[in-house]
Amino acid sequence: MSLKTLTRDTFNEIFEANSDRYIEEWKEFLRFPSLGAFEEHKQDCRNCAAWVVAQLSAMGLDASILETGHQPAAYAHRPAKPGQKTVLFYGHYDVQPADPLEDWTTPPFEPDLREGRLYARGAEDNKGQVMYVLKAIETLLQNDALNVGLKILIEGEEECGSQGLNASVDQWHDTLNADILMVCDTGTVRSGIPTITMGLRGVIFMALTLTGPDHDLHSGVHGGVCPNPAQGIAELLASLHDSRGHIAIEGYCDDITEPSERALELANEIALDPNEYRTDTGAPPVGGERDFTARERIGFRPTIEINGVHSGFGGQGTKTIIPSVAEAKISSRLVPGQDPDRCLNLIRKHLEAHTPPGLQLAIWDCMSAGPGFRLDPNSELISQAHNVLTELSPHKPAYVWEGASVPIVSALAQAAKAEPLLIGFGHDEDRIHAPNESFSIEQFRQGFLYACLFLSQL
């Protein structure tokens, strides 16, 4: 069977004939509670990586565990024949924490298929999207229809900053060297509209603690005298933004690379629909900086987000205390031009300068997961991918500058000397990072067809 005979319809028939098996294997993948950030899930992560290696081996690839010093990665290699390009496919098997557990309709690590959607932590992000690519590669290998060299790297720490991989990639030029870095950890701008992700934001993390008294105090006896860390952390966190939603940290936005006219135009082509946004999320899209469109705020502007804040009493009834301690977790999305380490330092300095009197500030878990990046809408690879997506769907493909981060992508692209290509089939309704995450069989099928067509046409 030659390359030319495999059309969209053929791939679709293969999908229909094999989808039950694909779903069973996808469920197996989802049953691993592979929370890469947690020491107590170390063995779950290793088991999950081993399962991926077994999958890759069964496809006939030379596969192995790649040690990173932290959670291991699964790796496979098929050498390119002379004249062939090499594709490095990158994905991750680790998942976000599943709490609050009580909000899940079915348990997060017991995948459940309901009304055409598979529900589980990682159903989309990223196990679901990894699975359709692997099944596409399996299909192409079985049909001798893969005309490129192939490297596959499925890591286990994407959700917590890819520390192990980040520390290793510089020594792995040969392991990773490729022409194209294929990533499927992204989504579509609207359900059914195939989407090329043209940029990702970088991300840095920080945790902070404000300590007041060394034990909770009676709020009557001490109110007005003892500094209150709950009030202090509110003031400190509020100081991060001005009244128009801009980041209020001095110098934070100085080095931002402004987007090109063409990029701004393409990004604003599909405006974010406030009604659709409210339906999907329950909230109006009125967060962030007042002076930019929603697409611009997501694609071209940095944010500082409070991911959590906790202090004092939160149960039923009343407890009139001045809490001893307040904690917050913050993260910041960065755009090209912003240096992650510089930004971490600027936040630290700002927090130190704005700590209310009498409270002790501690900053911990400071981490940069890498800078943001943007692709060129005029590149040949982007055109090629655009053609495949045009073939796949009746809808005109969209270009999107994403707000999310796949922090390792910059580092991998540099180490592999490869051009990134970010096409994925996620959508808001998948509720990634939240309870009841899911991915539809239709999204899986779209991703499978895209991967089959794109890889077979290289």
Add this chain to the structure above:
Amino acid sequence: MSLKTLTRDTFNEIFEANSDRYIEEWKEFLRFPSLGAFEEHKQDCRNCAAWVVAQLSAMGLDASILETGHQPAAYAHRPAKPGQKTVLFYGHYDVQPADPLEDWTTPPFEPDLREGRLYARGAEDNKGQVMYVLKAIETLLQNDALNVGLKILIEGEEECGSQGLNASVDQWHDTLNADILMVCDTGTVRSGIPTITMGLRGVIFMALTLTGPDHDLHSGVHGGVCPNPAQGIAELLASLHDSRGHIAIEGYCDDITEPSERALELANEIALDPNEYRTDTGAPPVGGERDFTARERIGFRPTIEINGVHSGFGGQGTKTIIPSVAEAKISSRLVPGQDPDRCLNLIRKHLEAHTPPGLQLAIWDCMSAGPGFRLDPNSELISQAHNVLTELSPHKPAYVWEGASVPIVSALAQAAKAEPLLIGFGHDEDRIHAPNESFSIEQFRQGFLYACLFLSQL
């Protein structure tokens, strides 16, 4: 045995001879997890009230349960003979929640005597202080040395606003009618210095919820577009104070009754020692309004305290979300002149006016537990008590305008038509409302001697 033969030394001998039994009974009292705010502790509260009734009956008093519609109170009565005054002794058997449980050295409801201190939730507040008064009354009754009529009211909802009692006192004029309202729910300004509490602040409570998206969102995908309730609640809570620590709610302080010159002078007589404060609490006394002394801030100024704030992720590692919801619990201490209902409304209006765009504010558990009040330093009762305290201790008694609230005291004083007398032996190191609450045997002894002397000299 006549009244005149019972001196301080005699009472001390009685204490020494009986202290083991006193401590055993005090421990019995502490074993009830009498958390008045919690439906699931309803039976524990009823059992605890019944135990108090049994104690009072064993002392020869006519004692019974007094139903309030909520947690029941224990009540006893000894009629006054002609010409005798009547003392209404008020205390409470309910206690604050014990969380965080893991911070207790020994379990909160298994009282443990270590190095002269009894550790348990309620060891001081208020079971310990109630016990020494009951043991003093027992002593006086056994020695026929009580020359007054007596009413005893030990309620079960002080820590959550005395709702049942507040709703009942207006119908209980006969039950409560007295000359002196004796309360021992207060402390000493410094360890060993007997202290008359000359005022208490009122207190109101409120809980609030800010809702953004209807589920946690990915902070990259949605950061800069979806309003963040964790950031919103920080801004909202920060808006309650200005940069000099003053309450920033319009009109909140308009009706404050300023203290007399004499009160200001007496209150500032024993300045709060910053070093001692730091040793006791672990924090410097630099909270609240910059323009008043610490004693003035505690005694004569209102506060709004954040008792707790909770939103989003707080565990180990990172979770890059925009939380769906943020909650806070706040309470406000009021001074004479401030109307609790008016203050609740002003806070509500302020919160509504300052809610950031796109977030939904809900306010719940709004409650007033009563206004603040002040006593006259020149009254005869205060002089009488001052003399007893002078006899009790080598240290000059102190006058203190307290920051805490015993919200029912105003209502009780009014219903009983009685003059309040607030003398207690608590101290900062007792850590009331916090883990490892305790009360020393020496404090108990001081309280016992005071109650014996004061009541026997009426």
